[in-house]
Amino acid sequence: MLTSSTSAVVLAAEEGGGFHGPTLADFFPPAVLFEGTIFEFNRIALVRLIATAMLVLFFWLAARRVRLVPGRAQSMGELAVDFVRKGIAEESLGREIGRRYTPVLVVIFFGVLFMNITGIIPFLNIAGSSVIGLPLVFALLSYVTFIVAGVRAQGGGHFLKSQLFPPGVPWPIYLILTPIEFLSTFIIRPATLTVRLLANMLAGHLLLVLCFAATNYLFFEASSLGLNLAGIGTLAAGFAFTLFEIFVAVLQAYVFTVLTAVYIQLSVESH
Numbered sequence: 183m184l185t186s187s188t189s190a191v192v193l194a195a196e197e198g199g200g201f202h203g204p205t206l207a208d209f210f211p212p213a214v215l216f217e218g219t220i221f222e223f224n225r226i227a228l229v230r231l232i233a234t235a236m237l238v239l240f241f242w243l244a245a246r247r248v249r250l251v252p253g254r255a256q257s258m259g260e261l262a263v264d265f266v267r268k269g270i271a272e273e274s275l276g277r278e279i280g281r282r283y284t285p286v287l288v289v290i291f292f293g294v295l296f297m298n299i300t301g302i303i304p305f306l307n308i309a310g311s312s313v314i315g316l317p318l319v320f321a322l323l324s325y326v327t328f329i330v331a332g333v334r335a336q337g338g339g340h341f342l343k344s345q346l347f348p349p350g351v352p353w354p355i356y357l358i359l360t361p362i363e364f365l366s367t368f369i370i371r372p373a374t375l376t377v378r379l380l381a382n383m384l385a386g387h388l389l390l391v392l393c394f395a396a397t398n399y400l401f402f403e404a405s406s407l408g409l410n411l412a413g414i415g416t417l418a419a420g421f422a423f424t425l426f427e428i429f430v431a432v433l434q435a436y437v438f439t440v441l442t443a444v445y446i447q448l449s450v451e452s453h
Contacts, residue, residue, distance in 0.1 A: 332344075399413075
């Protein structure tokens with residue numbers, strides 16, 4: 183249904199219709215404040231600010247009246263933290279090390295989640311993580327965390343040795359293996375974290391905009407009854423992609439946090 187509807191929209195557009203699909207310009211909106219300065223503030227910056235305020239409000243409500251018998255807000259906050267602590271940190275790192283790195287993993291999980299979920303919130307309609315700056319910041323946080331964890335656990339020299347010179351390998355092989363290990367550990371890890379999150383959020387936004395823009399055109403601008411009916415298909419696809427985008431938003435936050443925990447584990451373990 184989506185394919186036939188989209189084809190109909192494209193055909194109508196070629197015939198002079200008013201449909202305009204999503205473009206990358208959505209991710210580079212005009213400045214709202216301080217245009218042309220390093221403090222330039224646009225719609226995506228506003229979305230990120232709102233997501234941050236929502237996250238702070240959630241945990242403030244959960245922690246403002248801590249009681250032995252928790253209320254509803256405290257219970258939700260404790261469940262949220264326990265999900266990361268037990269399901270990610272302790273599962274990947276063990277009880278002792280997992281508790282030590284639970285705070286940063288909680289920040290990463292819920293920070294990524296709240297920035298992702300803005301993509302399906304009405305009037306926001308774009309993920310705060312759909313432009314490279316924010317995924318890069320979270321990737322750098324993960325990067326610094328697993329390096330610091332390795333240095334704390336093993337010492338700087340031993341950490342670098344364990345990462346770049348795996349034991350049990352004939353020394354001439356290190357000429358090939360060490361550059362590969364360096365790229366894998368210190369370049370590819372943060373790069374893949376950034377690109378994976380960015381690509382998923384960018385693609386999700388484009389799909390949603392395509393479906394709902396097509397629905398708007400087919401229902402309200404197209405003159406053919408057949409095209410009007412095709413709008414039902416794009417509307418249904420839009421709702422389906424909205425549900426899928428919620429799943430992707432949660433999944434990407436989970437994957438990002440799990441990979442950070444795995445990288446911490448690889449750093450603290452001596453080969």
